[in-house]
Amino acid sequence: MITLEHVSKRYQMGDVVVTALDDVSLHINRGEFVVVLGPSGSGKTTLLNLISALDTPTNGRIVIAGKDITQAKRFENFRFRRETVSFIFQTFNLFPSLTALENVQFAVDMRGNGANGAVPTLQSVGLGERVNHFPHELSGGEQQRVAIARALATGNPILLADEPTGELDFRTGVQILELLQSQATAGKTVLVVTHNREISRVADRVIELSSGKIVSDGVPQGGKAAIADLHW
Ligand code: ADP
Ligand code: MG
Numbered sequence: 001m002i003t004l005e006h007v008s009k010r011y012q013m014g015d016v017v018v019t020a021l022d023d024v025s026l027h028i029n030r031g032e033f034v035v036v037l038g039p040s041g042s043g044k045t046t047l048l049n050l051i052s053a054l055d056t057p058t059n060g061r062i063v064i065a066g067k068d069i070t071q072a073k074r075f076e077n078f079r080f081r082r083e084t085v086s087f088i089f090q091t092f093n094l095f096p097s098l099t100a101l102e103n104v105q106f107a108v109d110m111r112g113n114g115a116n117g118a119v120p121t122l123q124s125v126g127l128g129e130r131v132n133h134f135p136h137e138l139s140g141g142e143q144q145r146v147a148i149a150r151a152l153a154t155g156n157p158i159l160l161a162d163e164p165t166g167e168l169d170f171r172t173g174v175q176i177l178e179l180l181q182s183q184a185t186a187g188k189t190v191l192v193v194t195h196n197r198e199i200s201r202v203a204d205r206v207i208e209l210s211s212g213k214i215v216s217d218g219v220p221q222g223g224k225a226a227i228a229d230l231h232w
Contacts, residue, residue: 001158001189002028002051007060009046009212020046021057022212028191030157033184035200035220036193038209044193047209048160051191052085053077065157082111086151090163092143094135100146101131104153111154121153122146125179141172148179159183161192165199170230177202178227201225 009021021043028034038044049055050062053069062070065084069077086107094103104118122131125145135143144164151159161180165173177192181202184190192203200206201220208216 001030001032001065002026002191003061003063004050005061005063007050007057007062009043009050009055010058019212021050024060024212024214026207026214026217028189030189031184031187032205033181033190033203034192034205034207035203036191036207036209037195037197037200039195042209043212044195044209045162046212048087048162048191048193051158052087052160053080082154083114084156085158085160086154086156088144088147088151088159088161088164090166092135092140092147092167094143094146094150096135099132099134100127100138100142100149103135103146104150107150108153111156114155116153116155118149118153121149124152125149139172140168141175144168144172144176145179148176152183157188159188159190161190163194164192165194165196173199174227174230181227197221198230201230202227 004024004026007021007024011018011020036044036047050057051064057070061068069080100122101118104122108115108118119131122128125148127142127145130138130142165176168176180190180192194200202225203220205218206220207214
């Protein structure tokens, strides 16, 4: 579903070159629940931006759902972002003046054909009783569930989540992880980025980044943990 071949991303900052990703190659199958683990500055957000065609690599090739996005034209990537990848942010990024339902409906309208209904999607994340609430009337965990509903309503096959539990307390964070994991079980390809090693223990597979390089890729250290066994 996601293939990167020798992908590098460098930024020129005046006289210095910052290497955000350094010769990264990986392959992620459909339905995998993958955590990308690494400290701040290790290149995690850069990786997600490249996979979602929000940015282009300096070198290398990226193939998503059979399409080489590094060769694509700008307008083709617009369509790709609408129909293939959905992004979930640490800070939720909901429209403050729209209700939960209207926030999700916005994504449904953007997507057009192929989208799921906004109300059933909110019900599927446990927010059937909150559809007419505004973001400021919802808890952090509920706001993140609206953001997940917004991503799911598009029907897109790939979910990318950048530190989705970073703003949440432990219990709420665990619930969000369970929700994301259940999406992978249902056939979505789910990539969650975190700097928290404890979170990575629930993944099928952990890809660890350090200074823009993959330093390990496999089952979590000490084996996969049940979400109920996490501590952070
Ligand atoms: P992470 O998400 O793991 O914290 P990032 O992918 O945001 O890391 O950043 C990786 C490195 O690339 C950092 O050193 C960061 O300062 C640098 N970087 C990221 N985006 C830019 C940019 N637009 N311009 C210059 N440097 C950048
Ligand atoms: Mg980041």
